[in-house]
Amino acid sequence: MLFSATAALAEPPQRVVSVNLCTDQLALGLAAPGQLISVSRLSQDPASSVMVAAAQALPANGSGAEEVFLLSPDLVLAGTFTSPDTVRALRNLGVKVKVFAPARSLAEIPVLLAQMGKALGREAEADLQIKNFRAALAKLVDAPSVRPRAALYYANSYTTGTGTLAGSILKAAGFDNIATEYGLKAGGTLPLEQLILSQPDVIITGRDYPGQARAENNLTHPALRALDHTRIAPTLSDRDWICGTPQVLDAVRAMRKLRLSLEAE
Incomplete structure (x- = not known):
């Protein structure tokens, strides 16, 4: 009887519901067929999710308790x-x-994968993803002789520092984040005037959403285009940076490609 009860407790969950964008995507990548029965609506939004097709195959929920x-x-x-x-x-x-x-860094992604694998009873699958993630990341990270100075710049003049996933992606791609020059480890406001005076080598802006709000005016300000020695990089969607999943390697690749293009100039 005791053995049976223990075995029952060890059974993987059969009806899993995710109510968070990032857990949606971690679970979509690890769950057994039929194990995940619902994901949050955000995971079905192409602007927010890198796993839209898989998410749209499942019923969506509004994250409410009832x-x-x-x-x-x-x-x-x-x-x-x-x-x-x-x-x-x-x-x-x-x-x-x-x-x-x-996840607040690339190093935390294997930890999250292991936690999700354990929660779903999919430890072997998680171990494989962790191995593949680490191997792919190692191939992308190098030691450039010169690290270009980059600024991550979003609506409301917000920037993120090294203590964030976006900052970690930037560092892995071979850039120095100018937010550290202003003591912004996690992130904070960087006035447009200060950004311009900083003269970064490249500015990476957040997505300019339809129905532009005043908060986003700084993203397309003419002063940014007037910087002689600063590249305004193609805007990356929030989905590429927001969640700690193996798919963030796409953002590292894109940023590394950007850095190499700067070196070639």
Whole structure:
């Protein structure tokens, strides 16, 4: 009897629901067929998700406790930014909820993969993804003799520093992040005037969304185009940078290609 009870407890979850964009994508990459029964609506948005096709094959949820509970999940995957009320309500209803922190560096991606693999009972699959991720990243990272100075620049004059996933991607691609020159490790506001005075080698802007808001005016300001020795890089979509999944290697590749093009000038 004790053996049977222990074996039952060790059974992988069969009805998994994800309510967070990043756990959606981690689970989509690792779950067994039929194991993941619903993902959040954000994962079906091409502007936010790199796994739209896989996500659209599943029912979407709005991340609300009642809606999720009615799906009869045996495991819910959430993020630290998921509403605490939602997590609390589900747990009070007896639903197991696993909360994942966002990746703040490339080094944390294998950790998240291992955590997701354990939660889903897919440890072997996670180990393989970790091995492949590390091997692919090692091929992309080199030691350039000169590291160009780059600025990540978003709406509301926001920038991100080295203590973020985006900053880690930039570093791996061979750039120095000018946010560190202003003590912005996690991120913060970098006024347009300060950005221009910094004269970075390249500026990487965030996506300019339809129905442009005043907060985004800085992304297309004429002063940026007037910088003589600064390259304005093609805008990358938020989806390339936002979640700690193996797909961020695409962002590293794109940034490395940008750096090599600067070296060739």
